[in-house]
Amino acid sequence: MRHRLIVPSAAAAFLLLAVPASAADATPGAPGAGDSYYPTSGNGGYDVSHYDLRLKYQPKTDVLEGTATLTATTTQALSRFNLDFGLKVSEVLVNGRPTPFATSGEHELEITPASPLEKGKQITVVVRYSGVPSEVKIGGYSAWQRTPDGAVVANEPESAAWWFPSNDHPRDKATYDVSVSVPDGFQTVSNGELKSQTSKLGWTRYNWRSTKPQAPYLTTLAIGKFDITTDKTADGLPVLNAYSKDLGDNLDSAKASVERSTEVIDWETKVFGPYPFNAIGGYVPNVKTGYALETQTRPYYSPSQFANGANVSVVVHELAHQWFGDSVSVKDWRDIWVNEGFATYAQWLWSEKEKEGTAQELADYVYSSIPADNAFWKVKPSDPGADNQFHSAVYNRGAVALQALRNKVGDKTFFAILKQWTAENKYGNASVQDFVKFAEKASGKPLQKLFDTWLFTPAKPSAAEAAKDGIGKTAATARTGRSLKAAEPRSWKKIQEAQRGHQH
Incomplete structure (x- = not known):
């Protein structure tokens, strides 16, 4: 025989009050960070503070095994949240408890805690996984x-x-420990400092x-x-190449370039700040x-x-980019100019320092040598579109x-702006x-x-507009008093x- 449990109204009210408001209001975190170009990149509802990655990799088979531990803080009451991931997951724990998970789309790992997570709480997420990354x-x-190796x-x-x-969007930055075990005789390279290296049972672990x-x-x-x-x-600071x-x-020319990193950093520190x-x-x-990438440090x-x-230019x-892109990162991928415009201008400043063409000469050359009907001028560096994110216009215009x-x-004001920008947005x-507002x-x-x-107009500026801003042959004539051709600077x-390589 079934019995109905009748709860007095006062007791019912008490039970309702006992449920935390945040848990009652819990909703799934967004499966994307809301980026204009990549709406499924990143996720909503939490902010990661640290990743601890403990990995084992076999080069012969390309099999990667891993345990990732994430510490994060919820930014809303969560009934479910996502991570961006493509390998096969065997187990997920949230705050030490085994937690149901599922996959959706190409890289969404959906995690559903047994009880909703309150807003503003620190959580620990452990994910165990394995797979062949090159097949994903x-x-x-x-x-x-x-x-080859x-x-x-x-x-x-x-x-x-x-x-x-991960929460794979530049708006969610974190610190990292990356520990990788590989067969003896192999090495690993990652970001930051190599803190230790130990060998055991035929495997070497790098931390x-x-x-x-x-x-x-x-x-x-x-x-x-x-x-x-x-x-x-x-x-x-430790230097490792x-x-x-x-x-x-290519080895000797690579070393002749990359081994100058310390010299380059010393110079860029004077230009951009610490x-x-x-x-x-x-x-x-x-x-x-063929590309290069500003992987941090x-x-x-x-x-x-x-x-x-x-x-050396690359x-x-x-x-x-360690300043522009890594320390000061995009809010949205349409803001790629805050990465690439500045990194390109750094090349122009280096050219100026090395007496291979001043930044002014390079700017005049870009303006004067590219016809108005060229697609270069149709791309807005301020919002180039996902298909043109790495277009040469983003870099050179x-x-x-x-x-x-x-x-x-x-x-004086210009170089002060560069240092203040990197300091205040560090x-x-x-x-x-x-x-624009900062400047x-x-x-x-x-x-x-x-x-x-x-940056904002999809057309080549007129000669008068360019001259007003000190750019182009007309401006060069005004500066020097003589007519100049668009001579290609040596650099x-x-x-x-370098830029062609960066557009991948």
Whole structure:
């Protein structure tokens, strides 16, 4: 016989009051961060503070096994939340308790705690997983590259989902411990400092640590056999560079470039302000791809970057990203100019320092040598579209905008703006419009029209508009009193070579 339990109204009210309001209001976290170009990237409802990745990798089979521990804080009451991940998951624990999970789409790991999570609470999430990363396709490609002796993962705008679960958007930065076990004789390269290396039972474990906020796509891993050089800067920062042992004819030119990283950082520190991270370096694996990437503290360089000889310009570009892109990151991927415009302008400033063409000459050349009907001028650096995110206009027209700003406000104010921008937005995120407002406030000048001309308008500025901002042959004639042709600065081919590699 069934009995109905009748609860007095007062008791019922008490029970309702006993349920935390946040739990009662719990809803699923969004399966994306709301990015304009990549709506499924990242997730909503929580903020990760740290990733601890304990991995084991077998180069022969490309099998990766891992346990990822994430510490995070909820930003809403959560009934469910997502991580971005593509490998096979065997177990999930939330706050130490086994938790149901499911997968959806290409890289959504949906986690449903037994009880809703209150807003503002710290949580610990453990994910155990395994798989063959090179076989995982997300968006039609794999960010995990096999090499003759191992593997590399480095890509933009996404790369984490192939090797660890994450909230994969630059707005959610965290610190990292990356511990990787590989067969004896193999090495690993990752971000930050190599804290320890131990061998046991035929396996060697490498423990890397990044202590400053880092976006998931900027987290990198390479496994293979490397020639490794180490040093310290004058300030005591550890320097580590790594080169695959089978780079062939590209090895010497790669070393002649990447080994100058400390020199480049010292110079960029004078231009952009204090270096924001705990280590410096770069690595060159034996891969077929042609791009370079600003992976935090340890940029990735394809060997093809050095196929025509030393290419310090690409090193200047990727290390400038440590300030512009890594420390100060995009709010939304449409804001890619806050990464690439500044890194390109750093190349122009290096060219100026090396007396291979001033930044002004490079800006004049870009404006004067590219016809008005060229597609270059149809791309808005302020919002290029996902298909044109790495278009040369974002880089070069984007750098022209900075030269126009320099002309408008003068050198003293311009270089003060660069340092103030990196200092005030350190470890944060910013948009194109954020920089426009910042530059106006710092200079005390109205600048929206200038930026509209160079960043927001899908057309080549008229000669009169360009001259007003000190750009182009007309402006050059006014400056020098003589007519000038669009002469190609000596550094232009190297700058283009570096940028072509970066557009992947």
